[in-house]
Amino acid sequence: MRSTLGSCVARTIALSTTFALAAAAQTARGTTSAMHIKIAAVGDGPMATAMKAQQAEWRGVTTSVANRGRVDIVEGAQPPLMQQGDYMLFEGTDAIVVKPAEKSFVLLQSAQLGGRAMLGGLQITLNNAVAKLDTLGPGETIDGRPTQHYRLSATYEMTMAAAGGGPPITTRQTSDYWIAAIPDFPATPFNKTTAQDTRTAGPMAELAEKLAAATAGLPRGGVVVRQLTSTRITMSGMAAGTDNTTEISDIKKADVDLDRLVLPSGFTQRTLPGLPPVDSTSSAAVEKWRTRPKP
Numbered sequence: 001m002r003s004t005l006g007s008c009v010a011r012t013i014a015l016s017t018t019f020a021l022a023a024a025a026q027t028a029r030g031t032t033s034a035m036h037i038k039i040a041a042v043g044d045g046p047m048a049t050a051m052k053a054q055q056a057e058w059r060g061v062t063t064s065v066a067n068r069g070r071v072d073i074v075e076g077a078q079p080p081l082m083q084q085g086d087y088m089l090f091e092g093t094d095a096i097v098v099k100p101a102e103k104s105f106v107l108l109q110s111a112q113l114g115g116r117a118m119l120g121g122l123q124i125t126l127n128n129a130v131a132k133l134d135t136l137g138p139g140e141t142i143d144g145r146p147t148q149h150y151r152l153s154a155t156y157e158m159t160m161a162a163a164g165g166g167p168p169i170t171t172r173q174t175s176d177y178w179i180a181a182i183p184d185f186p187a188t189p190f191n192k193t194t195a196q197d198t199r200t201a202g203p204m205a206e207l208a209e210k211l212a213a214a215t216a217g218l219p220r221g222g223v224v225v226r227q228l229t230s231t232r233i234t235m236s237g238m239a240a241g242t243d244n245t246t247e248i249s250d251i252k253k254a255d256v257d258l259d260r261l262v263l264p265s266g267f268t269q270r271t272l273p274g275l276p277p278v279d280s281t282s283s284a285a286v287e288k289w290r291t292r293p294k295p
Contacts, residue, residue, distance in 0.1 A: 028295035030065035030256035031185050036247045043240030047233065051240045067091050067186050068261045068293035080272055089261060089289055095189050096263065096289050103267050107285060126203045129156040131210040133217045139178045142225045143249040147178040152214055156207055167236045175229040179222035182251060191224040191246045263289035
């Protein structure tokens with residue numbers, strides 16, 4: 001009897017150990033933080049009316065392990081991309097928006113978001129692209145962390161026409177970065193600087209190269225805890241734009257469930273209105289999100 005009881009106890013302990021190890025394998029040490037995004041339209045006239053459609057404000061909670069992360073929208077929205085209850089998975093320059101209520105997801109591919117010479121039948125041409133980075137010294141203390149202040153300025157002219165010509169659209173964009181030295185915290189799609197190894201094709205290639213060269217002067221390993229990007233667009237005497245503010249706070253270490261950083265099975269893919277159809281490479285791109293990240 002004692003031998004049988006001992007064997008049962010041993011098996012129970014072994015099973016408990018196995019379950020504990022399995023559970024431990026699903027978690028890894030990572031980080032959590034709070035995020036606040038606000039997009040405000042500025043200007044008057046028809047162009048400003050169009051800009052107002054981009055206005056949005058939301059708050060989210062970010063969890064990340066290594067380079068993979070997740071932003072859960074807990075308040076507000078950024079239509080049509082994300083609503084409260086949705087979340088975004090991100091890794092490097094790749095991202096995917098998951099909509100649990102619809103059991104669907106939207107793959108954000110670089111080919112969908114830019115870099116094409118044709119857009120809705122319009123020929124796009126870029127001219128006079130300029131980008132520069134200014135180092136402004138110590139910034140304010142944000143969320144208890146000292147920061148360094150940098151400013152990236154870019155201007156370019158764009159023409160869009162079915163058969164050449166058309167009024168030029170001049171865009172001036174200024175991005176202020178407050179960067180804190182925080183180790184092991186990945187940049188999100190909302191506060192990342194231009195990646196130096198990004199290769200953009202099409203009419204935006206020249207601008208992308210100049211932005212990459214300018215941002216090479218930013219510190220490696222720093223976290224953009226606050227970013228203010230002001231965009232001003234001028235066309236045919238009209239002017240309008242947006243002010244985008246991103247703030248990250250309450251950064252702390254935490255144990256992260258790796259399954260929360262994976263696309264759930266059974267969700268169907270869809271595209272957003274106004275974006276090109278998903279290309280033939282999307283199937284392979286989606287598979288990455290079905291696999292747990294390696295800590």
